[in-house]
Amino acid sequence: MRIETVAVHAGARVDPATGAVAPAIHPSTTFERQPDGSFPHGHVYARSSAPNRGALEACLAALEGGADAVAFASASAATSAVFQALAPGDHVVAPTDAYFGTGKLLREVFGPWGLQTTFVDMTDLAAVERAVRAGTRLVWAESPSNPLWKVSDLAAIGAIARAAGARFVVDNTTATPVLQSPFRHGADLVVHATTKYLGGHGDVLGGAVVARERGPLLDRLRLLQTAGGAVPSPFDCWLVLRGIRTLPYRVRAQSEHALRVASFLASHPRVQAVHYPGLPSHQGHQIARRQMAMFGGMLSMQVAGDADAAMAVAAKVRVFTRATSFGGTESLIEHRASIEGPGTTTPANLLRVSIGLEHPDDLIDDLAQALGGAA
Numbered sequence: 001m002r003i004e005t006v007a008v009h010a011g012a013r014v015d016p017a018t019g020a021v022a023p024a025i026h027p028s029t030t031f032e033r034q035p036d037g038s039f040p041h042g043h044v045y046a047r048s049s050a051p052n053r054g055a056l057e058a059c060l061a062a063l064e065g066g067a068d069a070v071a072f073a074s075a076s077a078a079t080s081a082v083f084q085a086l087a088p089g090d091h092v093v094a095p096t097d098a099y100f101g102t103g104k105l106l107r108e109v110f111g112p113w114g115l116q117t118t119f120v121d122m123t124d125l126a127a128v129e130r131a132v133r134a135g136t137r138l139v140w141a142e143s144p145s146n147p148l149w150k151v152s153d154l155a156a157i158g159a160i161a162r163a164a165g166a167r168f169v170v171d172n173t174t175a176t177p178v179l180q181s182p183f184r185h186g187a188d189l190v191v192h193a194t195t196k197y198l199g200g201h202g203d204v205l206g207g208a209v210v211a212r213e214r215g216p217l218l219d220r221l222r223l224l225q226t227a228g229g230a231v232p233s234p235f236d237c238w239l240v241l242r243g244i245r246t247l248p249y250r251v252r253a254q255s256e257h258a259l260r261v262a263s264f265l266a267s268h269p270r271v272q273a274v275h276y277p278g279l280p281s282h283q284g285h286q287i288a289r290r291q292m293a294m295f296g297g298m299l300s301m302q303v304a305g306d307a308d309a310a311m312a313v314a315a316k317v318r319v320f321t322r323a324t325s326f327g328g329t330e331s332l333i334e335h336r337a338s339i340e341g342p343g344t345t346t347p348a349n350l351l352r353v354s355i356g357l358e359h360p361d362d363l364i365d366d367l368a369q370a371l372g373g374a375a
Contacts, residue, residue: 011059075193077230078207088114151284158186196327254297326354
């Protein structure tokens with residue numbers, strides 16, 4: 001089935017007891033055991049499995065074309081589980097421009113635990129090959145990357161990982177299953193912040209790992225989910241499932257709007273640089289055309305001047321909201337370096353922009369007046 005149909009129907013069913021079309025929320029933490037000791041509905045205790053989480057995991061696996069999915073209370077918890085599936089002393093190759101929280105986990109949490117990480121520019125395949133060594137067990141890619149929206153050649157990186165006997169993991173949060181299919185490019189695992197485009201309405205926190213196939217790695221992730229206990233609530237799962245139903249249409253509209261906004265900004269005299277894979281001038285444009293259906297709803301602009309100049313532009317917006325996150329129906333803008341804090345490599349004059357579902361002309365008008373009034 002096409003992804004629009006999968007988004008509506010995967011993990012959903014009419015309630016057999018009531019005929020309700022909208023799924024019920026099951027807040028129960030425990031489930032009845034039969035006199036013979038069995039659990040005919042498959043659930044024992046909510047930390048190990050629950051109806052709403054099972055429905056969400058089935059939907060996520062279907063969207064990505066994987067064998068199964070493991071849902072978590074946040075993307076950070078999902079990312080942590082992937083690294084926890086490794087052993088102290090194992091080596092990871094990760095992008096220098098990965099989401100700031102991923103780098104923070106590797107440096108400050110899993111580094112002291114004993115995980116070794118080499119950070120490289122994933123757009124440089126030779127650098128990726130040089131970073132791989134005998135103990136490399138995992139190669140992590142994020143494309144487009146956050147917040148510079150660099151595009152990595154997933155098929156080529158996947159081939160490098162396989163040659164090294166390492167697992168290949170792709171953070172597909174910004175592209176979503178609508179625009180990019182990492183399993184087709186050799187990924188073993190796909191990670192999502194379900195908070196973003198999948199939930200799509202800025203009202204739920206969550207994360208997930210989708211596995212290409214069943215086996216020891218998936219079993220390990222399921223163990224970490226259950227033993228660690230960082231599981232999403234039934235209502236959180238219900239909210240993400242509700243958001244997924246409109247995912248294909250939202251992402252396509254946001255991608256169309258983002259291209260129009262990026263094109264406007266690229267010609268504005270107060271904008272030093274625009275980072276958006278849909279622009280022909282973008283370094284990764286040709287790769288993005290090959291491995292993505294569209295170019296996504298995220299872009300960044302570097303305002304001419306310093307951090308104060310960028311903050312001045314953000315201070316003047318009227319339609320955009322100054323807030324951290326992305327993928328919702330409303331357009332957001334933020335000064336990313338000040339959010340990331342000490343250790344950030346994000347340019348001081350960069351504003352990250354999440355394009356929502358407002359009319360693109362209104363977004364362009366808003367940015368035009370904000371840029372026009374900048375000091």
